[in-house]
Amino acid sequence: MARTVIIGAGQAGRRTAEALRDLDPEAEILLLGEEAHPPYDRPPLSKAVLLGKDPGNGLFVRAPDFYAGKRITLRTGTRVEALDLAAKQVVTAAGERIGYDSLVLATGARARPLPVPGADDPRVHTLRTLEDAQAIQAALLSKPRLAVIGGGLIGLEVASSARQLGCSVTVLEAADRLMARCVPPAISDMAAALHRGHGVALHLGRTVRRIEPRPDRLLLDAGDVQVEADLVVIGIGGIPNTALAEAAGLAVRDGILTDACGRTSHLDVYAAGEVARFDHPFFGRQVRLEAWQVAQNQPAAVARAICGQAQPYDEIPWHWTDQFTWNLQVFGTPDPELELIRRPAGEDRLTAIAVDAGGRARGAVLINNGREATPVRRLIGAGKALDLAALRDPAVPLRQFL
Amino acid sequence: MAEWHRVAALSDLSLEAPLGVRIGDLQIAVVKLEDGVYAINDVCTHEYALLSEGFCEEGRIECPLHQACFDIRTGKALNEPAEVDVATYPVKVEDGAVFVQVP
Numbered sequence: 224m225a226r227t228v229i230i231g232a233g234q235a236g237r238r239t240a241e242a243l244r245d246l247d248p249e250a251e252i253l254l255l256g257e258e259a260h261p262p263y264d265r266p267p268l269s270k271a272v273l274l275g276k277d278p279g280n281g282l283f284v285r286a287p288d289f290y291a292g293k294r295i296t297l298r299t300g301t302r303v304e305a306l307d308l309a310a311k312q313v314v315t316a317a318g319e320r321i322g323y324d325s326l327v328l329a330t331g332a333r334a335r336p337l338p339v340p341g342a343d344d345p346r347v348h349t350l351r352t353l354e355d356a357q358a359i360q361a362a363l364l365s366k367p368r369l370a371v372i373g374g375g376l377i378g379l380e381v382a383s384s385a386r387q388l389g390c391s392v393t394v395l396e397a398a399d400r401l402m403a404r405c406v407p408p409a410i411s412d413m414a415a416a417l418h419r420g421h422g423v424a425l426h427l428g429r430t431v432r433r434i435e436p437r438p439d440r441l442l443l444d445a446g447d448v449q450v451e452a453d454l455v456v457i458g459i460g461g462i463p464n465t466a467l468a469e470a471a472g473l474a475v476r477d478g479i480l481t482d483a484c485g486r487t488s489h490l491d492v493y494a495a496g497e498v499a500r501f502d503h504p505f506f507g508r509q510v511r512l513e514a515w516q517v518a519q520n521q522p523a524a525v526a527r528a529i530c531g532q533a534q535p536y537d538e539i540p541w542h543w544t545d546q547f548t549w550n551l552q553v554f555g556t557p558d559p560e561l562e563l564i565r566r567p568a569g570e571d572r573l574t575a576i577a578v579d580a581g582g583r584a585r586g587a588v589l590i591n592n593g594r595e596a597t598p599v600r601r602l603i604g605a606g607k608a609l610d611l612a613a614l615r616d617p618a619v620p621l622r623q624f625l
Numbered sequence: 626m627a628e629w630h631r632v633a634a635l636s637d638l639s640l641e642a643p644l645g646v647r648i649g650d651l652q653i654a655v656v657k658l659e660d661g662v663y664a665i666n667d668v669c670t671h672e673y674a675l676l677s678e679g680f681c682e683e684g685r686i687e688c689p690l691h692q693a694c695f696d697i698r699t700g701k702a703l704n705e706p707a708e709v710d711v712a713t714y715p716v717k718v719e720d721g722a723v724f725v726q727v728p
Contacts, residue, residue: 264706267672280708281672519705543690550674550690593689597680 224251227529228313228321230303230467231329232256234264234518235496237285239327240295242526252294253321255301255313260353261287262297266515268356269380270545274387275360282353306471308489325529328468328479328487329495329522332461332513337372341434346441347455350377359456366390367453370443372431374401376544378458379414382423383546393424393450395431395443397459405542405553407563407577410588414546421547426450461513463498476500478511483535485525493529495522504537506556514542539600550591555603557586566617568592574599574621582608601625629717629724636721638662643686645677648727653714655723656697658684662716663697664725670702670709 227243229236232254240254256262262285267278290297302316312320334349336342348359359381363369369385371378374396382392394401400411401418415425429445434455443450465475474480474488478500485493485501494501496518500511516538524536543552548571557563557577566574574595577586583606587599598621602609605625613619632646638657645667646653652667654677665686667675674690681687685694685703693707700713715726 271672279672281706284706284708541692545690593674593692594678594680594687596689596692597682597687 225324226251227325228323229327236329237262239522242523272356273384327493330464335460344436370452373458397430399428484528484533493525495525552589555586641681643677664714666712671707
């Protein structure tokens with residue numbers, strides 16, 4: 224009976240185990256997680272958990288007895304210290320050696336620290352784990368003045384949650400616009416208006432140089448902007464957890480390098496989820512994607528490869544964020560250099576489609592307009608030249624282009 | 626006791642264009658398909674979102690937030706992230722009016 228050991232019991236680790244079980248009723252599956260909890264999805268952390276709302280099964284997706292029922296051996300609180308690829312074993316912190324036939328690295332990422340003086344103050348947080356979210360949630364109860372460093376998805380979701388709880392919120396972003404890595408400038412501008420409209424103080428193009436801890440407050444120095452806060456949350460991206468892979472000699476470059484099926488540079492070793500930098504047919508290059516979609520579905524490609532049914536992971540990229548009144552969804556690559564065709568669909572509702580010089584849809588942004596998710600995904604997938612004059616007319620329904 | 630509630634005129638419904646209605650505290654999506662009119666609970670079983678705001682095709686409705694799909698005729702959850710089916714409700718059409726029965 225072949226044994227697969229999965230290191231990392233987050234969403235990608237869970238999905239690898241589940242997909243493998245679906246493909247192979249006989250496989251022995253061992254899921255090792257460093258965290259104390261069974262696998263959980265992280266999207267609710269910056270939203271429902273911070274708001275003190277019940278995240279329902281959006282957090283712990285599976286009931287506690289699910290794993291045993293699927294004959295998946297889940298070991299939480301288990302840290303792996305080293306990989307012995309020659310012996311096909313992993314070595315835990317307790318010194319235990321566990322043999323494998325196939326090994327999956329689903330070690331995820333960690334919050335990128337801000338390398339400035341004062342960032343180690345206990346009132347300065349990052350948000351990655353359930354404990355991080357619970358600590359921020361507890362701190363938000365006293366309605367502190369919150370400063371968020373980083374105007375990306377996590378930072379803006381934290382800002383939105385904290386404002387809804389009645390905190391005063393300042394966001395400092397080093398780039399000259401919000402969410403610069405994932406939406407075009409026109410959408411960044413709309414997001415800035417959304418946040419300002421809800422009372423968030425935004426400072427764009429400002430880099431925090433130091434945090435000065437005082438007994439009763441924190442002083443953030445961003446050059447010509449000085450911000451006083453009681454609580455700071457840093458959201459400036461993630462760093463993939465590649466130390467184990469690197470030490471074992473796997474090919475690593477801001478992520479564990481894999482092919483389109485999740486196979487690393489070493490036989491029988493795979494990488495799943497956001498730690499993997501994989502060949503992606505849609506991009507035509509290697510990418511590392513920190514998104515729920517990738518943690519959810521790329522592991523199925525890994526499981527297939529383990530079972531000798533290799534088939535590339537090639538989904539059209541998709542991610543979403545919820546901020547104030549917005550559900551924002553991004554599909555494909557709506558890069559800034561593409562033309563953005565805006566199709567307003569009513570108050571606070573928009574479909575925007577990014578088209579290349581050949582008139583082909585390459586990306587799309589939906590604001591509160593999820594009913595067009597499938598149509599835009601199909602438009603992008605079809606990759607054919609569109610009648611742009613018609614596309615510019617929001618009265619012409621998208622299905623007419625499919 | 627289960628009661629019938631008038632929710633719309635049949636002429637208000639177009640094919641595969643869901644209509645969100647409220648009966649008391651219940652939010653219900655009413656959808657006209659080729660073989661009749663169906664009613665399901667409008668709230669996605671994954672996270673709060675109204676299915677009537679979602680894309681509808683071939684008897685399936687897609688959650689506008691996270692793209693979980695449900696079978697409109699049976700309420701069955703068809704793909705992740707949804708795991709739990711949505712409730713379905715009996716529908717009748719009389720004199721051009723659509724009625725939904727709720728518990």
